[in-house]
Amino acid sequence: MIEKKFRLGNLFDFYGELLTDKQQNILELYLLDDFSFGEISDNHSISRQAVYDTVKRSEKILEDYESKLGLMEKFHATESLIKDVSEKMDLLLTKIEDSKVSNDIADVINEVKSRLTSI
Amino acid sequence: MIEKKFRLGNLFDFYGELLTDKQQNILELYLLDDFSFGEISDNHSISRQAVYDTVKRSEKILEDYESKLGLMEKFHATESLIKDVSEKMDLLLTKIEDSKVSNDIADVINEVKSRLTSI
Numbered sequence: 526m527i528e529k530k531f532r533l534g535n536l537f538d539f540y541g542e543l544l545t546d547k548q549q550n551i552l553e554l555y556l557l558d559d560f561s562f563g564e565i566s567d568n569h570s571i572s573r574q575a576v577y578d579t580v581k582r583s584e585k586i587l588e589d590y591e592s593k594l595g596l597m598e599k600f601h602a603t604e605s606l607i608k609d610v611s612e613k614m615d616l617l618l619t620k621i622e623d624s625k626v627s628n629d630i631a632d633v634i635n636e637v638k639s640r641l642t643s644i
Numbered sequence: 645m646i647e648k649k650f651r652l653g654n655l656f657d658f659y660g661e662l663l664t665d666k667q668q669n670i671l672e673l674y675l676l677d678d679f680s681f682g683e684i685s686d687n688h689s690i691s692r693q694a695v696y697d698t699v700k701r702s703e704k705i706l707e708d709y710e711s712k713l714g715l716m717e718k719f720h721a722t723e724s725l726i727k728d729v730s731e732k733m734d735l736l737l738t739k740i741e742d743s744k745v746s747n748d749i750a751d752v753i754n755e756v757k758s759r760l761t762s763i
Contacts, residue, residue, distance in 0.1 A: 539715070594659065594662070637732045
């Protein structure tokens with residue numbers, strides 16, 4: 526359940542702008558403000574069923590975008606790449622420190638690390 | 645003009661799956677097979693004007709997706725990052741060769757380079 530909500534949050538981050546304003550508003554309350562369907566219903570004068578339907582319908586639309594475009598999966602692969610490369614840079618720095626090589630090598634590695642965090 | 649077509653090609657790569665089959669078919673003929681509007685018209689029994697309108701309408705739809713999502717721009721930034729980091733790895737290899745440090749440092753760098761090309 527938590528995993529499903531987490532995935533919906535990721536999908537919303539990616540494709541949320543393609544939903545209607547109403548769908549976006551309800552998903553923001555549900556995902557970002559962490560209100561329950563009942564609380565959203567109480568505070569925004571819509572039935573709990575309408576909240577539920579909007580979330581489910583939005584989820585289907587967002588999943589459909591991801592199944593057509595696959596851009597979220599691609600981005601997660603990039604994130605994983607950046608994490609891997611960053612860890613390798615740390616490993617290099619340790620090895621280079623041990624080898625007592627010149628500072629300019631460490632400088633290049635630090636440049637790479639800083640470039641990786643810029644994305 | 646060429647730049648505009650190039651951008652449309654990039655947009656089509658990213659968001660093309662969100663167009664209708666008919667729009668996708670015409671854009672494939674125009675962008676991938678490099679047919680002119682007139683040639684597409686002659687070979688597919690539709691007016692030149694209809695081809696033109698479909699391309700322009702599709703372009704607008706694709707630009708609209710990019711203006712809402714900005715994922716193409718984000719991906720180009722990642723491509724640029726990968727190119728930069730890859731160049732830095734080459735630089736490191738040269739510096740390390742000059743310093744005659746142990747091979748395991750070069751091994752890590754080569755691993756990073758191979759990881760960068762996997763994306």
